[in-house]
Amino acid sequence: DTGVSQDPRHKITKRGQNVTFRCDPISEHNRLYWYRQTLGQGPEFLTYFQNEAQLEKSRLLSDRFSAERPKGSFSTLEIQRTEQGDSAMYLCASSHLGSPDTQYFGPGTRLTVL
Amino acid sequence: EDKVVQSPLSLVVHEGDTVTLNCSYEVTNFRSLLWYKQEKKAPTFLFMLTSSGIEKKSGRLSSILDKKELFSILNITATQTGDSAVYLCAAAGGTSYGKLTFGQGTILTVHP
Numbered sequence: 001d002t003g004v005s006q007d008p009r010h011k012i013t014k015r016g017q018n019v020t021f022r023c024d025p026i027s028e029h030n031r032l033y034w035y036r037q038t039l040g041q042g043p044e045f046l047t048y049f050q051n052e053a054q055l056e057k058s059r060l061l062s063d064r065f066s067a068e069r070p071k072g073s074f075s076t077l078e079i080q081r082t083e084q085g086d087s088a089m090y091l092c093a094s095s096h097l098g099s100p101d102t103q104y105f106g107p108g109t110r111l112t113v114l
Numbered sequence: 115e116d117k118v119v120q121s122p123l124s125l126v127v128h129e130g131d132t133v134t135l136n137c138s139y140e141v142t143n144f145r146s147l148l149w150y151k152q153e154k155k156a157p158t159f160l161f162m163l164t165s166s167g168i169e170k171k172s173g174r175l176s177s178i179l180d181k182k183e184l185f186s187i188l189n190i191t192a193t194q195t196g197d198s199a200v201y202l203c204a205a206a207g208g209t210s211y212g213k214l215t216f217g218q219g220t221i222l223t224v225h226p
């Protein structure tokens with residue numbers, strides 16, 4: 001399977017704990033995106049990378065959130081001091097520079113903060 | 115602020131029916147409109163539209179864009195139970211070459 005992969009698929013944590021999610025994009029895609037989706041809503045943009053450079057961050061991305069893509073391949077999204085409001089599906093997508101708008105999504109990581 | 119609105123929010127039909135899903139958008143420097151299908155997992159890409167009036171087709175699904183009136187429709191003919199899903203519309207534009215702005219989605223339920 002050469003699609004976007006994410007790990008873990010599910011994460012349950014207690015409020016105040018830190019969590020980290022990983023995303024592996026489609027191999028030839030140099031753009032990588034993070035979105036958050038809550039129940040009954042469409043995905044909301046969080047941030048994106050072109051290669052290793054983080055080019056845009058949404059104001060939704062508070063200072064408790066940080067994303068990295070150190071070698072321009074996989075990316076991690078870390079949430080520090082989790083809150084119940086962080087419970088959501090975190091989706092990763094990737095696209096090729098030649099067609100940046102056509103984004104292909106991974107299966108997502110469902111986070112539940114107790 | 116960029117905005118995408120879909121209607122209806124939910125739709126229940128029987129197999130064989132034809133459905134039309136609507137998407138309107140307000141996006142500065144609009145570039146493209148995308149449709150995705152989401153079952154209980156990741157959104158799956160269906161279409162990307164950039165030009166007005168040119169219909170894109172894939173099997174029983176088709177979509178068209180009207181850049182003057184700022185909307186798109188997704189048609190599904192001869193619906194099947196496997197078409198049951200959330201259909202998401204997203205717009206790309208602005209100064210960002212990364213961000214897609216999504217609508218709330220239309221929940222389609224197809225009964226046998």
